[in-house]
Amino acid sequence: MQSSRSATKSSRLRHSGDALAHSLSATAWRDALEMRSADPTVAVALRVGLATLITLVGGGLLGYGEVAGFAALGALCSAFARYEPYPRLAAKVICVGLGLVAYTAFGAALGALGLSMWLQIALLSVAAGMSYLLLTVFEITGPGPVILIFAAAGAAGFADDADDVGLVTIAAVIGALVGWAIALLPALYHPHAPARIAVARALAAVSALETGGETALPAAHAAIARAREVIALGTTRRMDSHTHELLALVDAAESVVHSGSHDTHRARLDDFARLEGELRKVRRDIAIPRVDATGAPVVDRPENFVRTGMRRLTGRATTIGVGRITLASLLAGWFAEAAGLQHPLWATMGAMAALQGANYRHTVQRAIQRLLGNVGGALIAAVLLVLDLGYWPLVLAIVLFQTVTEMVVTRNYAFASVFVTTMALLLTGLGAKLGPDIAISRVADTLIGVVIGVIVAALTIAHGDRHHLAR
Structure with missing residues (x-):
């Protein structure tokens, strides 16, 4: 029995050691720069940029430029659930908006109470785990829970009293309402967009059967099931001709x-490729060629996402994920505070951002991408802060960087991190005077966060997680 336990422990240590070695391999760093194909992103990016612009311009015109950044953070709820059918998108964006408001108020309360940074890090690390839990079990895709912690950390640094708490909370509420309205705007003029994207993905998955290897068939089945689900969720009682x-x-x-x-497969490949391209276009005048179907279409309406999410709350994988993010966030923040860094909560965000990966290989990839992106973004932000542009030029820069972020985030997280880091530092600069030294602090905090995140991921890696070894 003793020898069996020793062998198991030795196997676990070897597995963790191999995982850590992978993080330093050339393969891991090369993968971090890989560009992926993506669904249409321009329209989504422009909507998020518009929501950000409205909040920042409104705050500036009303004389509340110092808290307009919190309204812009609230408006980022429009970046979530981007390809969901509109009824479900409306519900999920409301959930994210409420979360952003709650986390902003929570962070502001921590700052107003004058709690020590050590205690703030501990409380926000628990909040990080909770944000991961909620977005994961309810399958709310998008920028991830790190946005909620960024809002809380920014509010904690801004608020000194109860009036500040109320001010930033109201700003976040206004921003969330703007973001929700902008996210649902396409439902008025392009109601079939989510269903068309889902069908395009299904056609692409079927087209890949010839070259996709052993994973192609399950992927095709999953894409087809997802397409039916999206169509069902976006369908009213009477289906129109395009839905048919x-x-x-x-x-x-x-x-x-x-x-x-x-x-x-070969006979339909060209047809599916052409139809897929048509489906991904957002113009209303694109007509999909009619395809004969056998029998009447059957649409089974899926279960409510809240009900299915509640059943996943206590799942083992989710519980482990929450524990890992809470622990890594806590260790990273405390390490940065002990090292005397100016913004230790940024280390917390670096750790949790890395640990949002689906597996260890993805975790390492995200960690490398976040580090590289933060270096590039911090340098750009430092130059802009040195120029001391003033409020309105900063607004234009923030909107531009946020829009570009949404365009590239599904293609490569490293490039997206360049723009999101620049945007985040400029947003921070709206409420406080910042110098170029903020760039050094950002990179140092991020480095601590991603290193600790990767170490925690390696030490807690699942026995069956061997994606990094296969490569």
Whole structure:
């Protein structure tokens, strides 16, 4: 029995050691710069940029420029759940907006109470774990829970009394309302957009059956199921003709998968590639060629996401994820505070951002990307802060960087981190006078955060997590 436990412990240490070695490998750093294909992002990016612009311009015109950044953070709820059908998007964006308001108020309360930085780090680390839990179990995709902690950390640094708490909370509420309205704006003029994107993904997954390897078939089944779900969630009691066409395309894709014939795959490949391209366009005048379907379309409405999320609250994988993020955030923040760094909560955010990876390989990739992006973004922000541009030029720069972030984030997180870091530092500069030395602090805090995040991930890696070894 003793020898069995020793062997297990030795195996675990070797697995963790191999994981740490992977973080220093050339493969890991090369993967961090890989550009991926992505769904349409320009329209989403412009909407997020518009929401940010409205809040910052409104705050400046009303004489509340010092808290306009918190309204802009509230408006970032528009960046979440970007490809969800509109009824579900409305509900999820409300949840994120409420979360941003709550975390802003919570952080401001910590600052107003005058709590020590050690205690603030501890409380915000627990809050980091909770934000990860809620966004994960309810499957709310987007920038991730780090945005909530950034809002809380910024509010903690700003608020000195109860009036400040009320001011930043109201700003976050206004921003969240603007973000929610802007996120739902396309429902008025392009109601089929989420369903079209989901069907395009299904067609792409089926087209990849010839070259995608052993994972291609499960991916195709999952994409088809997702397309049906999105269509169902966005469908009213009476389906229009375009919805029937989309369902017919899904039926056609499913028939190719079930045929199991390579000849069938090749015969439909060109058709699916052409239809996929048409579906991804956002213009209303694009007509999808009619595809004959057998029988009447069947749309089963999925279960409410809140109900399914509640059942996942106590899942083992989720619980482990919450514990890892809480621990890594705490250690990173306390280490940065002990080292005398100016903004230790940024180290907390660096750790939790890295640990949002789906597996260890993805965690290392995100850690490298965040570090590289923070270095580049901090340098750009330092130059702009030295120029002392004033409020309105900073507003234009923030909106530009936020918009570009949304355009590239699904393609490469490192490049997105360059722009989001610049935007975040400029937002911070709206409420407080910052010098170029802030760039050094940002990079140092981020380095501490991602290193501790990767170490915690390696020490707690699951036995079956071997994606990094396979590569």
